Amino acid sequence: MCISAMEPEHHHHDHLAWRWPTSSLLRTLSIVVLCAFALLLRILLSLHSYSGAGVAPKYGDYEAQRHWMEITVHTPVKQWYTNTTENDLRYWGLDYPPLTAYQSWVHGRIIHFLDSAAVALKCSRGYEDAKSKFLMRWTVLSSDIIVFFPAAIVFVASYYKRRRFEERAWALGMILVQPALMIIDHGHFQFNCISLGLAAGSAVAVVSKHELVASVLYSLSLNHKQMSAYYAPAFFSHLLGRCIQRRSPVFGVMKLGIVVLSTFTVCWWPFLSSRQSALQVLSRLAPFERGLFEDYVANFWCGTSILIKWKQLFSIPVLARMALSTTVIAALPSMLQQIWAPSARGFLLAMLNGSFAFFFFAFQVHEKSVLLPLLPATLLALDEPEVLHYLVPYAMISMFPLLRRDGLILPYFALLALFFLLPKCPARSDNNSAKIAADRPFKFLSASILKKCSIAGAVILHLLYLFVQPPVRYPFLFEAFLTSYSFAHFLVLVIYTNCKQWLVPADDQWVASSKKIN
């Protein structure tokens, strides 16, 4: 849809190139076009099916979100996380932190005003009326517009401020049309756009040196979805590293600690009346009884479970300890690097590496959690274009079984194709292709035999999964293949990005300027 607007500028005399406009008015307009196109894709996606559509009695994530709106609108705050006659926790009990609950309340109030039957207490279970579906879809769409879009725009404007307009516009496009986030939020039905938008916002604050703002935003993100803890190693080590470089590190750490604590206090205020009520909320957030991993996840535990039956061999407490220690060990190199030499680019890579450490080894990981490492990879669209184009398809593949259950096969292929088509603009800038070619460590994968084999393997696995009946003894054989295949690819990437992070020097200029401030 973005005609002259999709691709970086060529040299002025070359009429073969697609160019961005030169006047500032038209440039602003083309950014609006870009955002509108990304929004259009999300709206089109929202026409499709969602998690648990019409599957009584438990439905899926759509019903969970709707149910939370119902509960938060009709019951007092104190009872949101406790089992009462009105709030049966066995039926999609609230298991996200308070900010999700408040967001459900706001959306619930709006839907209650416009279509009260959709969130009526108890009798609205499985309510899937066309009007309520439209309203529910728009709660996510509007959250995306309000939180994620501005975060993406500010990020590009801030982190890539030294790049040319053409490159920045391209980066923004890549961030906004990244298919995995779109399909989970607007297809499957979740509100990752809020927690990831807040995380992206705090990343902007970090790279633009507004550490207190960063702490507030990150705490908010963590209070929307506990999965944002995947970024904790990166934030912790980077901010610590920067405090250490200052004259009074203890004071700096305390300042950040106070900001984090006060943000948490505000978010948790209604539940802090007693120790017991706070612990009740906390227990809802850490469901250890749900096992090491959910369904088929492309992480270490699930990916290697073909070889080692972790779930049968070890008890849950042992597994939890194993998961904790392996996660810490996996995150340690990237943390040390950021404490040692904090830098903006290193921080984003640490977000990627740290969240992958969690995704691989943490306890109770969902396939959708791959969105967390995907966010920093997407934000690095200009710095590490190869990483993004390598990661996105395998992230999508790792979620394919889930998306197939949701009835989202068609948008799965359409969005993936679109993501690869958009940068394939004919006669595009030489600079960009040169940059990709210069990305040496991945040279062996680009267009080589290995890459072709990898693509062929992915195609074969898709065909197997879609059209071949699995053997009766192993009904989930192809799911396991898909996830193990993605895991193998992730593993290669993580080794590469960890090495890459260690090659990033500290921001000297940054150190100098922050010393000046103190």
Add this chain to the structure above:
Amino acid sequence: MGVEGGFEDLLWLASIATCVKLLLVPAYHSTDFEVHRHWLAITHSLPLQHWYSDESSEWTLDYPPFFAFFERFLAVFASWVDPRIVDLIEGQNYKAGNVVLFQRATVMVADIILYWGLWEISRGLTIARRRVLFSAVIFAPGLIIVDHIHFQYNGFLFGILLLSLAAIRDGNDLLGGIYFAILVCFKHLFAVAGPIYFVYILRHYCRGSHAIARFCAMAGSVVGVVSLAFGPFAYHGQIPQILKRLFPFGRGLCHAYWAPNAWALYNAGDKLAAVVLRRVFGVLVEKPQAGLTGGLVGDFTPYSVFSQITPLMSATLVLGSMMPCLLQAWRRPSPKSFIRWVTYIFTCGFMFGWHVHEKASLHMVIPFSVVAVERVEDARTFMFLSIVSTYSLFPLLFEAKEYPIKVILLLLYASVMWISFSELFNPEEVAKKDETTSEDKTFVIGLLERFYLGGLVVVEIYGLCVHPFWFGSSLPFLPLMLTSVYCAVGMVYFWLGQLRVIVSA
């Protein structure tokens, strides 16, 4: 990349468009979806002689034979996908996921003809113009709304039209004539352009020393095409039955939703006159029998003050308004102006035609986009026309979930076209070539047009918020009437503008 360049661009844009169309699969579709499904069943299950007489559903076959053959061809694949699709009785109102996907996919695949037509018509243009033309047609929101949401097969028909126009532009009149004959045998609505084809070919092709031979060649080819289409049915004596289906008499002057043409203004004028006479002058005006009373604008539109319109009057006006253009083509049949003339002729048909659908405004928009990339004045007019035309199609999609889609499609398209035309007619670039820079050469929409387009926003806001607030659910036809009347003003403006350009040439 080929010698000419631009093929990759076409492929790229078409692929992106296809992805967007794939995402549109579960969107609302009108009863036209069932119409086409039923035609698959008719052509698959019945012998040829019964195609046009079958009445097993209310959606009888009423397109010319080539379209029926096209449906017969698609039915082969449909029966592979799911035999129930082509079942005459069991298949009725069958709309399982795979049927929708199959039928939507056939529209997308048929669009390849549109891309082919675009490729041919854009030969000889600079690469920059080519790209703008490709984008202008492939992403035309009207075409997306009608074909890929509402459900019709216009894309490939416009492809054939573009092929015909390209052949004539390149001086290959015989081929152009054959393509046009094929097109009319697919969808007879395109026959509106018949007069200009006839005059042009007669004056441009059938002249010189071989005039008679050429005339015979052309007539022979056209008769050949037509007999290929109608021959099998003539053999079974089905021709009267086909004609009855193709030209159903008894339909009213205006469609349920008034197309934004001269008749919309005429209807509105009549209603206004009746109210004025009653309220101001106290004249007892007889209320028409049917009409607005049912809540919907009726199929028949009886007038209370103005005189009734007969089909003959409508036909006379159509031909009369075509006359200046036909005379021009008779005097100086130049291939350069042909595409503009065809647009104008379609405009006349749209303005004064009998029972015109709002979708017919695409007949003007698509050919005119070819004209638009050549001259900045036409680019301005095109912007205006495409926005008005798309807006007039908005009532086709009335469900809430498609509302944001149609709005964003239009706004995106308008912005992208604005950016593209501004870059194409960039004063710096123009100065480099012409050595003269004038304000006229840059892409700026005139004040009057801007004012009018701003009015569209007012009309939309009225229909969206003000009307429900004032009237609640009563007078539901008023926003629709306002839309068609307001768009009709824009269409008349376009028509008069083109008339001026053609006459002053």
